[in-house]
Amino acid sequence: MRSRESEMTHGLSADVLKCPYCGEMLPSHRDLRVHVGSMHRDKVDDFMETFYGGRQIEVDFVTFMLQRAISDLTEELCERCMKCSGVCPISLVVEGFTPRQIVTDVQSGKVRDLLRSDVIWICTSCLACKDACPHEISPYDVVTILRNLSARIGYHFPEGYKVRDRALRRSGLVQEPRMVQAKTGERLDRAALGLPEATLPSDLSRFAEALKKLSDMRVII
Amino acid sequence: MKYALFPGCTVQTEQYGLELSARAVLPRLGLELADLEGASCCGLPYFSAASPIGWKYLSARNLALAERLGLDILPLCNSCHLSFCEVRRDLDESDDLRSLINEVLKIEGLEYGAGPGVVHLLEALHDRVGVEEIAENVVRPLEDLKLAAHPGCHAFRPRGIERPDDAENPRKFDELIRALGAEPSDYPEKTDCCGAYASASEEGAALSIAGSKLKSMMDRGFDGLVTLCPQCFKTFDGRQHDIQRATGDSTINIPVFYYTQLLGLAMGIQTDSLGLFLNMSPVEQLLARVNGG
Numbered sequence: 001m002r003s004r005e006s007e008m009t010h011g012l013s014a015d016v017l018k019c020p021y022c023g024e025m026l027p028s029h030r031d032l033r034v035h036v037g038s039m040h041r042d043k044v045d046d047f048m049e050t051f052y053g054g055r056q057i058e059v060d061f062v063t064f065m066l067q068r069a070i071s072d073l074t075e076e077l078c079e080r081c082m083k084c085s086g087v088c089p090i091s092l093v094v095e096g097f098t099p100r101q102i103v104t105d106v107q108s109g110k111v112r113d114l115l116r117s118d119v120i121w122i123c124t125s126c127l128a129c130k131d132a133c134p135h136e137i138s139p140y141d142v143v144t145i146l147r148n149l150s151a152r153i154g155y156h157f158p159e160g161y162k163v164r165d166r167a168l169r170r171s172g173l174v175q176e177p178r179m180v181q182a183k184t185g186e187r188l189d190r191a192a193l194g195l196p197e198a199t200l201p202s203d204l205s206r207f208a209e210a211l212k213k214l215s216d217m218r219v220i221i
Numbered sequence: 222m223k224y225a226l227f228p229g230c231t232v233q234t235e236q237y238g239l240e241l242s243a244r245a246v247l248p249r250l251g252l253e254l255a256d257l258e259g260a261s262c263c264g265l266p267y268f269s270a271a272s273p274i275g276w277k278y279l280s281a282r283n284l285a286l287a288e289r290l291g292l293d294i295l296p297l298c299n300s301c302h303l304s305f306c307e308v309r310r311d312l313d314e315s316d317d318l319r320s321l322i323n324e325v326l327k328i329e330g331l332e333y334g335a336g337p338g339v340v341h342l343l344e345a346l347h348d349r350v351g352v353e354e355i356a357e358n359v360v361r362p363l364e365d366l367k368l369a370a371h372p373g374c375h376a377f378r379p380r381g382i383e384r385p386d387d388a389e390n391p392r393k394f395d396e397l398i399r400a401l402g403a404e405p406s407d408y409p410e411k412t413d414c415c416g417a418y419a420s421a422s423e424e425g426a427a428l429s430i431a432g433s434k435l436k437s438m439m440d441r442g443f444d445g446l447v448t449l450c451p452q453c454f455k456t457f458d459g460r461q462h463d464i465q466r467a468t469g470d471s472t473i474n475i476p477v478f479y480y481t482q483l484l485g486l487a488m489g490i491q492t493d494s495l496g497l498f499l500n501m502s503p504v505e506q507l508l509a510r511v512n513g514g
Contacts, residue, residue, distance in 0.1 A: 090430070093429040124414050124416055124430070125418045126374040126378070126414035127375070128378065130378070140379075151270055160420075160422055161267055164268075164421075168262050172262065174230045175234050193241060200260075201261050209328055210282075210328045214274050
């Protein structure tokens with residue numbers, strides 16, 4: 001169970017860096033590209049299209065990830081006991097939202113609708129459903145994958161997330177240090193409070209380069 | 222005992238009360254703190270929504286920084302702690318992931334080897350300093366106060382990975398409150414979520430969840446709420462007015478504290494050094510009771 005979950009969430013498996021043409025194992029994605037470029041020169045375009053190409057790869061990736069994510073969500077396994085929905089704090093306040101409904105929608109193939117909807121972004125990540133499920137289905141992990149796929153293919157990524165994403169790439173933190181207001185009305189920053197400067201990546205351009213490299217990386221499954 | 226302090230985004234950009242009180246209190250209990258130069262966001266839960274591999278990179282780079290200092294990392298946030306524990310497990314379990322991450326870490330001149338220990342503030346206080354030692358440091362007991370412990374979800378969930386407290390019956394926080402001379406009390410909503418992470422997409426739902434928790438604490442006669450999680454504190458303390466508005470219930474009015482603030486108070490440390498003037502909830506009456514009795 002754990003290894004499946006682990007694969008689901010970071011999108012890697014044991015053969016992640018295997019050359020698709022000769023099966024040689026490569027230590028990094030860059031090495032893989034160099035390898036294909038030198039050993040399988042005639043297949044370069046094919047390779048780039050398949051593994052590093054445009055939107056089609058994302059659609060394939062989505063399909064593959066979902067198949068993997070929902071392969072265990074069979075009728076037999078989910079007994080619809082509603083334990084996940086019973087412990088979900090959002091279910092109490094948002095009408096029509098239950099973790100089980102998301103699982104059921106995935107099971108019945110309504111994935112495209114889910115990816116386009118706000119529903120998958122409401123979860124508070126409290127993990128109560130993950131702990132409550134007697135079959136370890138974890139609606140939380142299903143939601144996490146759906147969010148990831150929705151963001152990757154550009155269907156939906158809420159503004160609150162976008163703002164933090166931009167700040168992180170720019171400064172290393174999801175928001176920059178703010179002035180805060182004391183009860184007296186006085187506005188204070190870290191220095192005024194006697195706190196040291198916030199810790200940030202020492203070389204922000206290298207930090208941004210590393211993040212860009214990872215975001216551009218289409219992890220091969 | 223020396224630790225690499227990792228305040229995390231929320232604490233070091235706005236939740237200064239936790240950072241001030243932690244820096245004031247922890248060294249006096251033998252928990253020495255080193256700043257983690259070069260640290261960044263841990264990646265959870267925002268960056269992880271867009272890029273799981275990016276999330277793992279962010280946590281790994283902070284772990285690598287602490288490893289370079291040769292110190293255990295001490296995050297001041299429940300979610301940062303969970304993030305570090307999950308990523309450390311994933312790096313331990315997958316050579317592929319580790320080599321991929323290390324390949325990118327080179328850009329920043331970093332390397333993840335065995336990884337540092339990850340210590341939660343709850344563990345540092347309860348398991349390493351110890352409840353007896355804390356009680357011995359109390360010079361001004363917080364007597365006759367009934368306080369609600371709010372550990373926060375990620376301090377005890379999920380079950381599949383080691384967490385600072387027990388998922389069924391989290392007790393450590395209550396024991397730490399009792400060590401200050403105050404009276405903790407079990408209440409059925411103790412392990413309920415504060416709703417904070419819904420606010421990035423569904424503001425009203427987040428405030429409504431927080432409101433019903435605060436209401437139940439007041440109904441049960443608690444004098445105040447104590448937490449260690451900056452997300453929970455930010456919701457319960459900083460947004461109490463918003464909660465009143467969203468729920469239409471102006472009677473929701475309860476003091477909220479960081480545990481380290483109350484610990485400092487009980488140890489006789491000045492309230493200003495503990496950042497108590499930054500708490501937005503109505504803490505004054507309770508402080509007056511403790512200070513002057």
